[in-house]
Amino acid sequence: MPMLSVRDLTVSYGRLEAVRGVSFSVEAGQIVALIGSNGAGKSTTLKALIGLVPPASGQILLDGRDITRAAPAARVHAGIALSPEGRRLFGRMSVQDNLLAGAHGVGSRAVVRRMLDDIYALFPQVRERRSQLAGSLSGGEQQMVAIGRALMANPRLLMLDEPSLGIAPKIVAEIAGAIERINREKNMAIVLVEQNARLALRLSHRAYALEHGEIIRSGKGAELLADPFVQKAYLGV
Incomplete structure (x- = not known):
């Protein structure tokens, strides 16, 4: 059973669907990356997982237990940060x-x-x-x-929203190394949202590319690094 299961998650701001039908899972000890352009729905997904925005529909399961309507404090207490x-x-x-x-x-x-x-x-x-x-x-x-x-x-599941944003390259490398250490030494599951797609894919065991609130590509981090569409859309290749 995955530690975290997200099933058909949809989040709306008024009439705007910021996330629509997103499904993915996170295994214990796994780094999962969400990549995509600005407005793709990455940060909104994290906010829904921690309970800061309510889903319009869908389900969030932690260790098989439905936490879709749980308060943020309850989710932190359950092991999400x-x-x-x-x-x-x-x-x-x-x-x-x-x-x-x-x-x-x-x-x-x-x-x-x-x-x-x-x-x-x-x-x-x-x-x-x-x-x-x-x-x-x-x-x-x-x-x-x-x-x-x-x-x-x-936490057992750590969510990081744009940890490299606006930071000097040398410090980005230090933070990337710290993420790897946290994952390796504590066997901690991590969901990483990053505009620096190359960094995110290099760090991740599994990754998902979002556009307009929907998942358009998924696979192992190394697989997406080698995907021609991902290279052209997000890596500048």
């Missing part, structure tokens, strides 16, 4: 306080301390800047904090 597009940090709070905000309701202080240590090991720059205001960090450092805050919820 989202690092949103644009990072959405509390700029006037310290880096460490931003991280701790993600651990609300997680458990004992010892567990929180262990998770903090794990994040500081993953992102040494974040440890160095833990007392600084989050708003004073570079974009890349803020992205590391945003990912760390999502990890503080101790």
Whole structure:
């Protein structure tokens, strides 16, 4: 049984269908990428999975249990966490306080301390800047904090929305390496939404290309990297 099953998901904003009939699954320990142009429905799909927008129709199953109408907090408690597009940090709070905000309701202080240590090991720059205001960090450092805050919820399924957006190439490479480490060392399932299709396909075990709210291509990440249509549409080949 897949960890996450999405069946015929449709999401509408008024009369506009942003996502229509999307179906895919995520296995435990798998990185699944959603690629596509602006407005393809990628971020809306993530928002529906975490409960920030209600589906017009379709079903979302976590470990076979229907969570389609569950509140966002219940989904986080069940093991799903989202690092949103644009990072959405509390700029006037310290880096460490931003991280701790993600651990609300997680458990004992010892567990929180262990998770903090794990994040500081993953992102040494974040440890160095833990007392600084989050708003004073570079974009890349803020992205590391945003990912760390999502990890503080101790998820089994981590969703990342545009983690490379607006970040210097060197830092993008560091974040890509961190995503691989999270997946490998924690056996954590990851849903990755990325406009950098080459990066997303290189990292993913399985990938889906969306256009106008619909899936138009799917397969292993390596298969889509070699697909002539994907190369022309998303990779500039």
